[in-house]
Amino acid sequence: DQQVKQNSPSLSVQEGRISILNCDYTNSMFDYFLWYKKYPAEGPTFLISISSIKDKNEDGRFTVFLNKSAKHLSLHIVPSQPGDSAVYFCAASYNNDMRFGAGTRLTVKP
């Protein structure tokens, strides 16, 4: 039973444009949400997070949006760069129990 879902396995965007990655969750107890970036044969690296008391958090080119009523979060990358090409995982946590989505492979074309 996947509690965190990323329904798009891949996304391709042009350099300079916006990348939007989406994530849905089912467990209303989750109160902390994160995005990770992963390259092959490496561990994921933390990108940005948001707590359930907020609906937006911004860090440079990366913005995470949280819609609690829809149990949906998204990651916006503006402008997208070729170095952003990687697999992006969303994660949701409650009381240190953290669950991940299946990942979305982002390709940013020059």
Added chain:
Amino acid sequence: DGGITQSPKYLFRKEGQNVTLSCEQNLNHDAMYWYRQDPGQGLRLIYYSQIVNDFQKGDIAEGYSVSREKKESFPLTVTSAQKNPTAFYLCASALSGYNSPLHFGNGTRLTVT
């Protein structure tokens, strides 16, 4: 230089053998985790531990065992009871309490033939 060390990077075993994957952290984190990554399935939680001598099962704990005798170490044993052990295994740690991102090691690729 703080971090999480998983060793070895690649591990090969024969079917029917138990194998233990090492995970050590020097970040002084209380919580530690084991995840398994399979193609198209993301990261699935095997076990996690919030404090020494205590741990909880994740979604796919069957066929695995862990111990947490020291704060710095959280070894994972893949037993012969695990039906599909070939996978990429990731260890992570985090500060205790709420709202702490996980810090991951670089993983161990286990191949069982």
